[in-house]
Amino acid sequence: MNNYDYLLADLTRLNGVGKKTMEILKKKKVNNIFDLLWRLPKSYTDRTLLTKICDLQIGKLQTIRIVPLKYQFPRIRNLPNKVNCIDQTGKIDCIFFNSHEGYVRKILPLNEEVTISGKVGSYKGRYQITNPTYVSHDSSLVGTIDNKYSLTEGITEKIYNKIIKQILLNLPTLEEWHDRDVLEQFGNETWNNSIIKLHDPENIENYKANFYKRLAYDEILASFLVNSEIRKKIKKIKKISKNFTKKAHNQILNKLDFSLTNDQKLSLEDINHDLNSKSKMFRLLQGDVGSGKTIVSLISALSVINSSFQVALMAPTEILARQHYMLAKKLFPKNICIKLLSSKSENNEKKKIVNELKNNKINMVFGTHAIFQKKIVFANLGYIIIDEQHKFGVRQRKLLSDKGGKNCDVLLMSATPIPRTLTMSVYGDMDVSIIREKPLNRKEVKTYSKLENNIDDVLKFVKKEIKEGNQVFWVCPLIEESKKLDHQSSVNKFKFLNGLFPNDVGLLHGKIDNEEKEEILNKFLNKKYSILVSTTIIEVGIDFPNANVIIIENANKFGLSQLHQLRGRVGRGTKQASCILMFKSNLSVNAKKRINILKNSNDGFEISEEDMKLRGFGDLLGFKQSGVKNFKLADPIQNEDLFIMAEKQIKKIEKQNLNINKYKALLKLYDQADIINDIV
Ligand code: ADP
Ligand code: MG
Numbered sequence: 001m002n003n004y005d006y007l008l009a010d011l012t013r014l015n016g017v018g019k020k021t022m023e024i025l026k027k028k029k030v031n032n033i034f035d036l037l038w039r040l041p042k043s044y045t046d047r048t049l050l051t052k053i054c055d056l057q058i059g060k061l062q063t064i065r066i067v068p069l070k071y072q073f074p075r076i077r078n079l080p081n082k083v084n085c086i087d088q089t090g091k092i093d094c095i096f097f098n099s100h101e102g103y104v105r106k107i108l109p110l111n112e113e114v115t116i117s118g119k120v121g122s123y124k125g126r127y128q129i130t131n132p133t134y135v136s137h138d139s140s141l142v143g144t145i146d147n148k149y150s151l152t153e154g155i156t157e158k159i160y161n162k163i164i165k166q167i168l169l170n171l172p173t174l175e176e177w178h179d180r181d182v183l184e185q186f187g188n189e190t191w192n193n194s195i196i197k198l199h200d201p202e203n204i205e206n207y208k209a210n211f212y213k214r215l216a217y218d219e220i221l222a223s224f225l226v227n228s229e230i231r232k233k234i235k236k237i238k239k240i241s242k243n244f245t246k247k248a249h250n251q252i253l254n255k256l257d258f259s260l261t262n263d264q265k266l267s268l269e270d271i272n273h274d275l276n277s278k279s280k281m282f283r284l285l286q287g288d289v290g291s292g293k294t295i296v297s298l299i300s301a302l303s304v305i306n307s308s309f310q311v312a313l314m315a316p317t318e319i320l321a322r323q324h325y326m327l328a329k330k331l332f333p334k335n336i337c338i339k340l341l342s343s344k345s346e347n348n349e350k351k352k353i354v355n356e357l358k359n360n361k362i363n364m365v366f367g368t369h370a371i372f373q374k375k376i377v378f379a380n381l382g383y384i385i386i387d388e389q390h391k392f393g394v395r396q397r398k399l400l401s402d403k404g405g406k407n408c409d410v411l412l413m414s415a416t417p418i419p420r421t422l423t424m425s426v427y428g429d430m431d432v433s434i435i436r437e438k439p440l441n442r443k444e445v446k447t448y449s450k451l452e453n454n455i456d457d458v459l460k461f462v463k464k465e466i467k468e469g470n471q472v473f474w475v476c477p478l479i480e481e482s483k484k485l486d487h488q489s490s491v492n493k494f495k496f497l498n499g500l501f502p503n504d505v506g507l508l509h510g511k512i513d514n515e516e517k518e519e520i521l522n523k524f525l526n527k528k529y530s531i532l533v534s535t536t537i538i539e540v541g542i543d544f545p546n547a548n549v550i551i552i553e554n555a556n557k558f559g560l561s562q563l564h565q566l567r568g569r570v571g572r573g574t575k576q577a578s579c580i581l582m583f584k585s586n587l588s589v590n591a592k593k594r595i596n597i598l599k600n601s602n603d604g605f606e607i608s609e610e611d612m613k614l615r616g617f618g619d620l621l622g623f624k625q626s627g628v629k630n631f632k633l634a635d636p637i638q639n640e641d642l643f644i645m646a647e648k649q650i651k652k653i654e655k656q657n658l659n660i661n662k663y664k665a666l667l668k669l670y671d672q673a674d675i676i677n678d679i680v
Pocket of ligand 1: 258259260261264287288289290291292293294295415439440441542543545572
């Protein structure tokens, strides 16, 4: 048995935890003893100081030893139960809302001395404590300090504290996993000591202490290390290398009226190098909105096709899949067979595609995640391209990479720049190519803010732009609480604008089915409408070269990075583009700061850094919900130094090919998924 097994054991291993408590905690994602360690005390009850009733102070949490004298159980609903109590120095009432008589009788039996603690109030000149936070007849408990945790319904503070104390007493001694010089930087705090200190009420919010930093570092290192190991593992997979010439490159470039930017060329070199190599590619192509990732991916796709493999491109929406498909139709030589697998295709058509993929008749297929259904079998899949999937976590990506088989190279594309400190934990399992440079012909989008009251100014501007033949996106506020309201607000805005610009406005929202959506988008692309009212579905990927103005209502509902992404929908052509952010009311100082960042920068990486500094990691593009590692203690802003330190450590391990066996317990504990079993 490993000495960390205790920590990974089931909660019922603990005295005082039965099935019921276990189930309650499981619902809170506490599955084992280790998980419990990270639920930190919020405050504590100090029972070392007993107060006499005559010395009580109103509004303070205090502990008193009293004798209950009389119950008052009113028979009227909503009136609280009351117990009159005394000590040698005075009187106090205990008040119980929503409690049964039986409960009150049990915890405050008449004429027996009891210790309670709670916040002291006063009512009509008498002291009272409402729902005493702690009740005990056990005089041995008087004089202790108990932590207060944010409790889960069904578990009392008393039981919870007992559980935690029990765990802390039984912590196994783990062998130190850090090098001596690393440990010295944390004042040589061992893991055990650190955990004990973490639960010491004296240390609540003691973020700067060595023990706290050590634990945060453990966590960061574990997440980086897992990613690094996954990357190494994928790199070890041997594949048949893809052989091709520059033919595809030239075939496509000849059809374009622009040449590639330097960063596009460099990324393509990275990708080609991987495709040509004998080990599997697992690469991320990161580039701001409009940086031109699609072309890069299509050139590489055609190269792979030329080397006799099939290619699959997966997009998050059908609309985007179709746009990529249409572009490929335009750019690929006619003899290349490409197909779009759409959920709207006829069954016959779908069956045909499935068959042709199996028989190697199709060179490249475009679609949503549907292209990875079980029934879809490729004859010779050599390359998967995944567009705009920053929401995929490490594990989903690994699954995908496994699914393609060993000969299958994988390229992910994302327009979601993330702060540097997070790169290793978000994308540490992949090699990364970055397109920083925007195509030369781009003008920066001018960004303005406007109060909703001044909508007339905005409308005047829109009128002028339309006259000049430009098109406008009108993004309606996202109402997260209710899909229905969300829908309603876009319908209303549509009616309003259609009144002003008859037959020149299109509407797109979540309730419109895919077929109609595409029709509307196509009409907009073909300039049948000048204005497209929409919820945020235009956010990802779609390219409208003629759209020049984007108006975003209730802009404070969006994160900066998201606004930047939306803004990136315009300014693809050569004309000056504008983004108007609308607000319901005057902006707070902080909100102004945020908006100014957006106005002053067009660099997604910079914006994401600033956004994170102002709003914190949690809010950033919903990364927390997206399968990206949730840190328990570490904070990418406060602990930037630890992130950098961990990155250095990983580089050292990779460079010197160090054995990671000594980190086994760290990985087992902090990353409890199966993936670890393949690694250590
Ligand atoms: P994203 O990186 O956001 O996916 P796209 O690949 O959709 O960007 O490209 C955005 C637009 O830029 C497209 O219209 C594309 O044709 C154009 N584009 C791509 N590369 C260049 C370039 N080197 N020069 C000029 N325009 C380019
Ligand atoms: Mg794109």
